Amino acid sequence: MTYQKRVPLLMLLDSIIVLFSIYLGYFILHPYSAFYTSKLLLISSIILLISHHTFAFIYRLYNKVWEYASVGEVVTIAKAVTLSILTAAFAQKIGTGHIYVSVLFITWMLHILLIGGSRFSWRMYRDRYIKSNHEKRRTLIVGAGSAGTTVARQLLHNNDIDIEPVAFVDDDITKYKLEIYGISVCGDIEHIPEIVKNENIKDIIIAIPSLTKAEIRRIYEICAKTDAMIKIMPMIEDIMTGKLSVNAIRNVEVEDLLGRDPVELDISSISESIMGTTVLVTGAGGSIGSEICRQICKFNPKKLILLGHGEFSIYNIDMELRNIYGKQIEIIPIIADVQDRACMFEVMEKYLPDVVYHAAAHKHVPLMEYNPREAVKNNIYGTKNVAEASETFGVHTFVLISTDKAVNPPNVMGATKRIAEMIIQNLAKESNTKFVAVRFGNVLGSRGSVIPLFKKQIEKGGPVTVTHPDMTRYFMTIPEASKLVIQAGTLARGGEVFVLDMGEPVKISDLAKNLITLSGYSIEEIGIEYSGIRPGEKMYEELLNENEIQEKQIFPKIHIGKAEPLEKKELFNLISSFNEMTTDQLKETVISVANNKEVVKGSKTRRVLIEHS
Structure with a gap:
């Protein structure tokens, strides 16, 4: 029913109730109230009618949705009725010098009972009969x-x-x-x-x-x-x-089961380091990079530079942030490849960022086993290009997004990320720029992670494929990882490898079972198949190796590792020779360097030692 029809009907109903109440009260007390004349009754009725509608409009009784009425609506009715009765009493006092309390009291009770009952009867009808349909x-x-x-x-x-x-x-x-x-x-x-x-x-x-x-x-x-x-x-x-x-x-959602309690950040220190500054994020269209951008915007930087190789992903994050923050933050999207050294130097020179978050990387372990040269070009050369450009143009803080797979890496992806850590650790020794790395495990729902894959397999009716029943991984939500990365950047003194507390590792098979049941299926309906460990994969991931363990937290959920890099000259000489190697030599060399093992170069064999403090 429309508002225009509803209000006149309610006013008519209330008018009937008001007149019925006062006349019923009069007839109940008639034998004992001969002084209450018909003329006085008529005048009282008119005054009560006018005052009721006046207070009904003041308290918006005709605007209520009575099918959802509760105690608050009862109180509103009581206020409107009481004030209308008091108005009638005041008029009686002025006109006759007396207030006929008994009649008005009975009228007040009937008034509340009938008006309240008329309103709540619709709700009762709706609850009892309409709902049962x-x-x-x-x-x-x-x-x-x-x-x-x-x-x-x-x-x-x-x-x-x-x-x-x-x-x-x-x-x-x-x-x-x-x-x-x-x-x-x-x-x-x-x-x-x-x-x-x-x-x-x-x-x-x-x-x-x-x-x-x-x-x-x-x-x-x-x-x-x-x-x-x-x-x-x-x-x-x-x-x-x-x-x-x-x-x-x-x-x-699986995030409710595998995520952890909310991260408490040092808001003042983050605001101090970001507010009013120019921030550049590489890999800004990726899962972690885009979330870092979202979190950064909350601290009101002057400029945010979104740098990435994928046109569509950069377009998406650019439009998202412009719609929310476009009026207070200058957002600059740049399509560029971190492997393009000249371009990285050009970008740094043009925009002179204060803080750089380097999230651009190849991160898929089995895929990089088949493409080691691409892993080296993106994860090692790309990091070196962005880091050296940052140092050249006076960036205050450079934060490398690393991974738990950089610990004792048996695979190319992890090894290239460990070498990337070594690059920024060496640069930190002689630079005014604060270079740090932040290491963490898998993020829930990121592109290329197991969760989107499992969901697709479940949608198709299964089975869900798991490599090994005992394989475990650390998991963290994307917002939590991004917040801790930003917090770690404020703690930087230069050269640290920060390690995020990932909580307890989770069996991938348990993760698959949870996703199946969360999707409304039984494990028997979908099924789980074990496909065997893929090239380069470890059964258990680590956040620190035995020489890096440092239990004390510098900030809640943030540790500092004690990893020391290969000496700069030796490291950079090896990096410069990567292009001369065959694919097999390259693969063997990067894994050896990352693990402090013998490095084979041509016909010569030499031992590279990494000292640990």
Whole structure:
């Protein structure tokens, strides 16, 4: 019904209720109130009618959506009715010198009862009859606190969502057997499988936004024993800022299970190092590079230079950031290859960045085993070009994005990243530029990672292919890794290899199983096949080798490794000779240099030693 039709109907209904209430009150008290004349009754009725509609418009009673009415609407009705009665009483006092309290009191009670009842009757009809016209999914809510009860109330009042809350579970034993909005608290979290079976539950909503990642994993593992779909509510920040809605309830994602608790950053130090500066990000269109750009923009740099080789990826991040920050930050997209030394020097000279985040790299391990020369050109020569251009034109801080695969690397990709670390460590010894590397493991959902691959395989009906049942990897979310990279840049003194705390390693087979169940399938339906370890892969990744371990954290979740590079002259001589080698020689040499082993060059064999402090 339109607003133009709705208001006159409500005004007519209220007019009938007002007149009925005062006349009924008069007739109830008639034997005891002969002094209350018909003339006085008529005048009181007119005054009450006018005052009621006046206060109804003031309190917007005709603008309420009564199908969602609650206690707040009852209070509003009480205010409007009370003020209209007081207005009538005041008029009686002025006109007759008396206030006929008994009649007005009965009128007040009838007024609230009938107006409130007329409004709430629609909600009751809607809840009882309209909702029953289509079947809803029976839902269990995990958590009977303020967040869980808010979700339950919204679900009960929203007819557009096919979810019906029928039970709570909560670890607070004082809530057992109690009812909230007519929904019983049936037990604790351990009872979930039993409750799902007994109550024919189709969906489970985890509604405890203060949970740590470990607690979410624990609850998910219990819920995964059932056939119910598992969902989760928004973050606590959204509840505190009033953004919570049932539409925001989403499926549990693998990031909820493998990610860790939020990173607490030193905002003041980051702001001081970035605000008002010029920042350049290489590989700005990639997973990590683009997220670094997003995080950087929050600290209001003067200019942000997006440098990358892929035209489409740079276009995407450029348009995204312009739409949000285009008015306060000058965003400059540059299509360029870090292997182009002359171009890197030209860019540095033209824009004179204060901070450089070097995220451009080839990172796919098996692919680089087949293409070692490309790995060397991009990861080693590219890093050397950008780093030396940064030093030449006075960049204040240069941050290399490295990888856990640079530790004891048996593969070309990891070896080239370790040599890239050595390059910036050597440059740091003699430069005014603060050169640092930041080393971390796999990021969830990045391009080329296993998660997008597993999702595609699940969509096709399986099987999911895993290389080995015992293979483990460290995982971190893209925003967390990017935030810690930025934080590490503010801690730089020059020459450090920062290592991000990646938490506990995760079995790839467990990751595959979680993704299958999160997608609504059983492991038997999709299946898992083990394909064998691919060229260059390690069974277990490391963040530090035994000579680099330094337990103390310089900042929460950030360590400093003790890795020392090969001496500069020796290292740079080897790098300059890479182009002269055959593919097999090149592959062997970069892995040997990265691992402090014998380096074969032509017919000569020599030993390269890397000292560790």
